[in-house]
Amino acid sequence: MKKILVTGGAGFIGANFVRYVATHHPEIQITVLDKLTYAGNRANLAGLEGNRVKLVVGDVTDRLLVNQLVAGVDAVVHYAAESHNDNSLRDPDPFMQTNIIGTYEILEACRHHHVRLHHVSTDEVYGDLPLTGAPAFTPDSPYQPSSPYSASKASADMLVRSWVRSFGLEATISNCSNNYGPYQYIEKFIPRQITNILMGQRPKLYGTGQNVRDWIHTDDHSSAVWEILTRGRLGETYLIGANGERSNQAVLEMILKQMDQPSDAYDRVADRPGHDLRYAIDAGKLRDELGWEPTYLDFDAGLAQTIDWYRTHQDWWLTDKAAVEQGYAMNGQ
Ligand code: NAD
Numbered sequence: 001m002k003k004i005l006v007t008g009g010a011g012f013i014g015a016n017f018v019r020y021v022a023t024h025h026p027e028i029q030i031t032v033l034d035k036l037t038y039a040g041n042r043a044n045l046a047g048l049e050g051n052r053v054k055l056v057v058g059d060v061t062d063r064l065l066v067n068q069l070v071a072g073v074d075a076v077v078h079y080a081a082e083s084h085n086d087n088s089l090r091d092p093d094p095f096m097q098t099n100i101i102g103t104y105e106i107l108e109a110c111r112h113h114h115v116r117l118h119h120v121s122t123d124e125v126y127g128d129l130p131l132t133g134a135p136a137f138t139p140d141s142p143y144q145p146s147s148p149y150s151a152s153k154a155s156a157d158m159l160v161r162s163w164v165r166s167f168g169l170e171a172t173i174s175n176c177s178n179n180y181g182p183y184q185y186i187e188k189f190i191p192r193q194i195t196n197i198l199m200g201q202r203p204k205l206y207g208t209g210q211n212v213r214d215w216i217h218t219d220d221h222s223s224a225v226w227e228i229l230t231r232g233r234l235g236e237t238y239l240i241g242a243n244g245e246r247s248n249q250a251v252l253e254m255i256l257k258q259m260d261q262p263s264d265a266y267d268r269v270a271d272r273p274g275h276d277l278r279y280a281i282d283a284g285k286l287r288d289e290l291g292w293e294p295t296y297l298d299f300d301a302g303l304a305q306t307i308d309w310y311r312t313h314q315d316w317w318l319t320d321k322a323a324v325e326q327g328y329a330m331n332g333q
């Protein structure tokens with residue numbers, strides 16, 4: 001494998017993956033296809049663009065462009081998506097277009113050009129678990145998506161599975177838990193709270209705050225995707241997670257403590273409609289088959305590094321902050 005196409009490579013997780021590959025596998029030529037929506041940012045690839053990394057600004061639903069790009073690579077890693085649950089409740093339309101139709105176009109191009117595909121997905125396709133007493137998701141858990149976002153990702157996964165079975169497409173799927181780290185758009189939980197505190201505004205906790213998410217550093221997600229892309233069994237689904245379960249309230253209190261704020265210095269705001277209670281990943285298959293292990297074992301340290309990144313990259317987020325908060329305020333959040 002010499003050339004790869006990374007869709008959504010100017011977004012949070014995609015850009016971190018491009019950085020990971022450029023650092024650890026310098027022999028690989030990377031083309032990024034990204035529409036640069038509000039969540040995509042050329043600055044996420046700063047210092048990388050040049051001989052080995054090329055950004056093509058375009059849409060994954062653009063059949064001609066996708067075919068042209070897929071024809072020139074050995075593999076596609078498909079990250080491009082609308083990714084925020086709250087947005088999918090306000091307007092599902094771009095989620096259906098990008099996440100479902102976009103994946104369909106990627107699949108057809110990979111089929112016609114006989115190109116290997118790795119499809120990046122989420123644990124949210126499995127719906128949620130009760131707060132206590134249920135085992136974590138495995139690759140055999142039933143699909144039960146709750147939001148338009150997670151339903152669109154579940155639809156995309158199903159398309160990939162059917163292309164594998166019906167057309168023999170050489171594809172793998174990964175379903176990962178909640179990512180944190182640098183370059184995450186400030187609409188998401190952790191960067192929203194950090195940047196609120198940096199702005200002198202109070203963090204916002206939805207509902208009871210007891211909902212549990214399973215956190216993984218985005219670099220660990222990248223190493224797992226690389227292992228699956230290069231050594232995973234074709235046609236298989238791998239779950240990616242790092243045993244990082246924590247309630248939202250607990251994460252918020254950690255952020256407040258690290259940023260020298262009182263532990264109750266936040267507002268409780270309207271809950272997300274249909275809010276999933278708990279996500280938890282059993283990554284046993286990935287660990288056993290591919291020997292993958294996460295490197296960020298200390299969440300406190302990973303969080304400190306992330307807080308520091310937002311503190312020192314105000315130019316990256318400040319221009320969007322007021323508009324993002326205005327959008328939330330309209331929903332009482
Ligand atoms: P993000 O919103 O930060 O980035 C998405 C990127 O896709 C942006 O650069 C955007 O410009 C691009 N994009 C959107 N529509 C496009 C289109 N039509 N054509 C081309 N590019 C388009 O999202 P993220 O958090 O980095 O998530 C990346 C992928 O990982 C998604 O598929 C998401 O479902 C999956 N995922 C995310 C998480 C998480 O915790 N954020 C967890 C598991 C899986």
Ligand code: TDX
Nearest residue numbers: 083084085122124178187188189192204205206211248
């Ligand atoms: O201000 C907030 N307050 C709050 O309590 C925000 C933005 C969120 N929350 C809660 C909702 C969730 O329980 O925090 C938790 C995390 O919220 P998000 O960052 O919106 O993530 P989530 O909905 O869990 O989905 C994420 O993980 C799975 C990603 O956004 C998805 O792309 C991924 O598929």
